[in-house]
Amino acid sequence: SGSTNTIAGNLTIVEGMFQPETNTQSLTVSGNVIVSGGHLNGYSAARTGVDNYGSLDIKSGGEFTATQGVTNITNANAGGYGWRRVTGGIFTPNDGTVVFSRTDNAVYAIEDEFYNLTVDLSPIYYFMDWVDVDGAGLRVNNDFLLNGGDFRFGTAADNLMVSGTLLVSGTTEFATGNPTGDHTLGTLDIKSGGTYIATQGTTKFGVNFA
Numbered sequence: 590s591g592s593t594n595t596i597a598g599n600l601t602i603v604e605g606m607f608q609p610e611t612n613t614q615s616l617t618v619s620g621n622v623i624v625s626g627g628h629l630n631g632y633s634a635a636r637t638g639v640d641n642y643g644s645l646d647i648k649s650g651g652e653f654t655a656t657q658g659v660t661n662i663t664n665a666n667a668g669g670y671g672w673r674r675v676t677g678g679i680f681t682p683n684d685g686t687v688v689f690s691r692t693d694n695a696v697y698a699i700e701d702e703f704y705n706l707t708v709d710l711s712p713i714y715y716f717m718d719w720v721d722v723d724g725a726g727l728r729v730n731n732d733f734l735l736n737g738g739d740f741r742f743g744t745a746a747d748n749l750m751v752s753g754t755l756l757v758s759g760t761t762e763f764a765t766g767n768p769t770g771d772h773t774l775g776t777l778d779i780k781s782g783g784t785y786i787a788t789q790g791t792t793k794f795g796v797n798f799a
Contacts, residue, residue: 592638593617599643602651606631609638615658617641621666624651624678634683644670649677655685655704662689662696671696674722682730689717697743702728710738713760718743726750726770734758735783741765749788751775757783764788 594609599620604627609616615638622629625648630636636656643664647653653674662671671689674680686705689696695715701722706729708717716739721727726748733751739762742749748770755774757763759782768788777794779785 596620599623601625602627602629608632608636612636613638615639615641619643621646624648624653626650628652628654630654630656634681645672646670647674647678647680649675652679652681654681655683655687657683657685659686659688662687662691664691665694665696669695669697670699671717672698672700674700676722684731691715695738700727701725702730703733705729705731705734707734707736708738708740708761709734709736713737715739716741716765720744721747729753729755732756735761735763737761739763739765742768742770745769746790748772748790749774754778756780757785759783762786 593615596618600618601623603625606628608630612633612635621644622642623646634654637658638656639659640656641661641663644666665671682704684704687703688707690709692711697718699720718741720743729751732753734756736758746769749772751774754776756778759780762784764786769790770788771790772788773793
């Protein structure tokens, strides 16, 4: 009840649907969220609450629909994964924003597609290491904001598509490790002190994604 529902440990969904009572309520899980079956946020795609998870693990047969607000990943599981989805698991971005905000280490993520993606790690020398599931690269259907920490491709040859703006803030580094895949960006905004490492493949700008 109230505006925030809090689980101090882990949340495991084996079957059925689970989400806060109203679309505006938030869900905070201090530990790991494991969706091994059933559907997290399956009742209504109109949720706008801010959710905070220690980590998220979407297993084969599990389904997760993001809130249209913010899904904040604050930590990682024992393997270092803040977000991990395997083949057979389903993620629906739902026009929401996913934020990685771990504050004590690097974080690993396995996913194909986001709507808005924000990386805001601290201290700034930590990094997010990303790997896709389907082999088609990373697709961000709106904006990708690198606000804190570095971003690197787990496989240098992976492709990237950002339909909106890729923003590289000061003190951050995008694409550590010399990428070689093809990158397609709506716009690129490199702030003072930020470092953008262009792919050795092809970079396209201002493409009409409609």
